[in-house]
Amino acid sequence: MGRVLLVDDEPAVLFTLREILADRGHDPITAASGAEALTKLDGAEAVVTDLSMPGMSGLELLAKIRERDASLPVVLLTAHGSEKVAVAAMKAGAYDYATKPFDIDELLVVVERALEARGLRVATRRLAAEHAIGKRIIGESAAMRRLLDAVSRVADKDVTVLVRGETGSGKEMVGSLLHAQSRRAQKPLVRFNCAAIPGDLAEAELFGHAKGAFTGAQQARRGFFAEADTGTLVLDEVGELPMGVQAKLLRAIQEGEIQPVGSGRVDRVDVRVVACTNRDLAAEARVGRFREDLYYRLAVIDLVVPPLRDRIDDIPALAVEFTRRYAEKFGLGSVRLSPALIARLRASAWPGNVRQLENAVARLVAMSSTPQIEIEALVDGAPPTEPAPSTPEPIEGLTLREQVEAFERGLISRALEASHGNQSEAARKLGTSRVTLIDKIKKYRLGGGDGPGI
DSSP states (O other): OOEEEEEOSOHHHHHHHHHHHHHTTOEEEEESSHHHHHTTOTTOSEEEEESOOSSSOHHHHHHHHHHHOTTSOEEEEEETTOHHHHHHHHHTTOOEEEEESOOHHHHHHHHHHHHHHHHHHHHHHHHHHHHHHTSOOOOOSHHHHHHHHHHHHHTTSOSOEEEEOOTTSSHHHHHHHHHHTSTTTTSOEEEEETTSSOHHHHHHHHHOBOTTSSTTOOSOBOOHHHHTTTSEEEEETGGGSOHHHHHHHHHHHHHOEEOOBTOOOOEEOOOEEEEEESSOHHHHHHTTSSOHHHHHHHTTEEEEOOOGGGOGGGHHHHHHHHHHHHHHHTTOOOOEEOHHHHHHHHTBOOTTHHHHHHHHHHHHHHHOOSSEEOGGGGSTTOOOBOOOOOOOOOOTTSOHHHHHHHHHHHHHHHHHHHTTTOHHHHHHHHTSOHHHHHHHHHHTTOSOTTOOOO
């Protein structure tokens, strides 16, 4: 079953196609023009489009789709007698065509073959990427399938990518996948954690330094940009870089030029940058805490890694994979999780996302003494189950606005308490930016407006 984008300027045709595919179990989405179709491509696994439409024709739409994603199969609907045009379109990259008025069974066969071809291409790319990074990629939930599809589409396009997501959600894996599926896959992949180095040393680490450039610089050193030359540089927690270093990073990305600290020379480098962050850099740029020009330069492609709570269908497969991985690492042979334990893991809240789940499974495997780990092993340090959302009761004597504000104040207060005053963590729990949270804290006089931001 797959998501199919249907494009036709005739409402009756769209209605018929949508009903046919929905009855078959597919997920059809519709567009009345080529221009509208281009706004709905994300997540589509096949496209069925009319050949003759006002404005953008089916052939023009095909060309634009192939520019974005050459692996996305496009099926053309042609009027009787237009077979020669359809054959020419297939030479231009269309997957297949069907003639109007179409036979339902024949059209379903064509569409489902297109979906199967798409699935095989995605699987082949995924296997190649798994081999390259040495890890199995788990991502059958809708949220992860959309992300992995986007990664596959942009990996070979040599542009900077901003990867956003909560701590522990898997941003590092996305950086590895982008490199593994790019034209630079055989070149260096270098990582630099911007939060791990003091601000005054970050410049020297990134761009290198000359001998004697500062106290302790007893010899010249190449920086991470030079080490990543011709390859990919992944900048973890890029939002932690000081403003002065941000300006030099912008120059390095835009001009391909770096200047080692204490050196008068300028070196040329060819590096693709993938920047990762758990911050809302757009909000930080608006208030002057991050360079706006650098933000736009980094976010040419903006990918968001979903938190584990948005991909709970992946939890059983992740748990099984982590069990296999750590059983092998610890030399334990075959170890499995009981169905009850897997169900408990699936029902649990994982604020630390995939990393927290992995650590929990590693602990279970390390402490196991039998081939099957039962649910009782999870008692110590078990993550809490996700509480059911409560429905606020109307408060007599207060206006609607006052009741909404009272409820919002309570949510923020509980989030701050659960995060031990950590504003960034509380903002992530609430699904808002830290700047917005600070404004709310001040509005409701909750205190902690100058609390920790990391």
